[in-house]
Amino acid sequence: MDPRDVLIGFSDWQGYGHGDRAAAWLQRLEVNRVELEAFRAAPTPSCAAYIPQAARVEPANGVAGSESRLPADAQAALARARRERGLNAFTWLPDSLDAGGPGLLAGVPVAIKDLMAVKGMPLTGGSKALGRALATRDAEIVARLRRAGAVVIGLTNLHELAYGVTSDNPHFGRVVNPVAPSRIPGGSSGGSAAAIAAGIVRLAIGTDTGGSIRIPAACCGVVGFKPSYDALPRDGVIDLASSLDHVGPMGRTVEDCVAMFTALLELPAIPAWSRRNLAGTTVARLGGYFAAPLDGEVRAAMESAMQALAADGARCVEREIEGIELAAPIILNTIAPEASAFHADRLRTRGEDFGDEVRVRVEVGFFFPAHWYVKAQRLRTQLVGNIEAAFGEADVLICPTMRATAPQVGSSRVEIGGKSFPLHTSVTNLTVPFNVSGLPAISIPWTLSKDGAPISLQIVGRRGHDWRVLAFARRLELASPWHARQPH
Secondary structure, three states, X not given: OOHHHHHHHHHHHOOOOOHHHHHHHHHHHHHOHXXXXXXXXXXXXXXXXXXXXXXXXXXXXXXXXXXXXXXXOHHHHHHHHHHOHHHOOEEEOOOOOOOOOOOOOOOOEEEEEOOEOOXXXXXXXXXXXXXXXXXXXXXXXXXHHHHOOOEEEEEEOOOHXXXXXXXXXXXXXXXXXXXXXXXXXXXXXXXXXXXXXXXXXXXXXXXXXXXXXXXXXXXXOOEEEEOOOOOOOOOOEOOOOOOOOEEEEEEXXXXXXXXXXXXXXOOOOEOOOOOOOOOOOEEEEEOHHHOOOOOHHHHHHHHHXXXXXXXXXXXXXXXXXXXXXXXXXXXXXXXXXXXXXXXXXHHHHHHHHOOHHHHHHHHHHHHOOHHHHHHHHHHHHHHHHHHHHHOOOOOEEEEEOOOOOOOEOOOOEEEEOOEEXXXXXXXXXXXXXXXXOOOOEEEEXXXXXXXXXXXXXXXXXXXXXXXXXXXXXXXXXXXXXXXXXXXX
């Protein structure tokens, strides 16, 4: 039987129809053939299905804190955003700004991903399918920033509905990577990363379902922090896949992200979070799946970073994670049905308002049977246990953020170490395990490739150990060639 006929029949049976789109559905499923075949071949474990739990972030080192040293000129940031309109980093900029208020981020300009409600601003999700109605209230994450005195200067562009990695938005234009314009800025939080990299703001908010904070941070040479799952509230944020979605800060430096994270946790001041050195700590370098294939310059960056960690006093070991090759199949069989369930009604009533790429991705979620979803959550339980076991005595894990530097704009496949990957696979391979597990993870720029593209590294911690991840990241940042190039 022709597979297209099967898809047409199943779509008709569900009451969706649109059988004329079957060729596009089949083409999209072919992109994920490797993951689908691996998923079908994996035996279903007998453990219970995974149920995500909100993390409680452990306190930092002490209560003695400090104030933010971030620049507080929101008007200048808005002017820069207007001058840099060609980057397509924003979907909306206001005509005027409020003055902000007292607090940790008093007067500090911030950019908000257009996936979360900002009172008086349009909430589009980067799509025509949501319309242009003005939000009547702030998302909780935005309300916390306002209570800390921050000033929202605009809404950042993104991959439509946060469902992709290029931020090539059919409705608001392709986000340009300010550091490497011929390369993708990453996604889905591409506009947030670009706004920071272009010097428009020091702070922005992103969301991360499979790497959507860390990937654009890596592509644009900024810092992106995905906290532990639900350490920060998602109320007022448009879902993509609710069991995988995270909200988190992006900044020029780790210290920038710390200031924003402090405000988002509603702490009165920045706690005593940093370390003088890494003496007495253990860092586990992830091998196996995380070590090959890698671009040669990425591999060299990892080697130099491990040397820097050892020089700072850390004990360095190597770990592998059993079953990690199933992370991509698990997330595919989680994100596809969750995203389709969330957007199903909107797709039926406003399908023509979706960009075609994201429309197809949402539609194919209709063809994932329920027992696959249950199997994925059982495999997820098993994999999360394996990831947690890999820490052993280690305080954090480390690996590259991506296997290679940011792909060229327009690429559909990427060659890495003699192996060909679909574009989305090439950039998400090393980030998705930590959405599946909900562990805190941060991407920091380490150096530039010979042709000027950022190379970034990822530090991962145990659930709730967010401050420890930030402290390790700061020590590594200070040792990086990237940091040495920055004005201080």
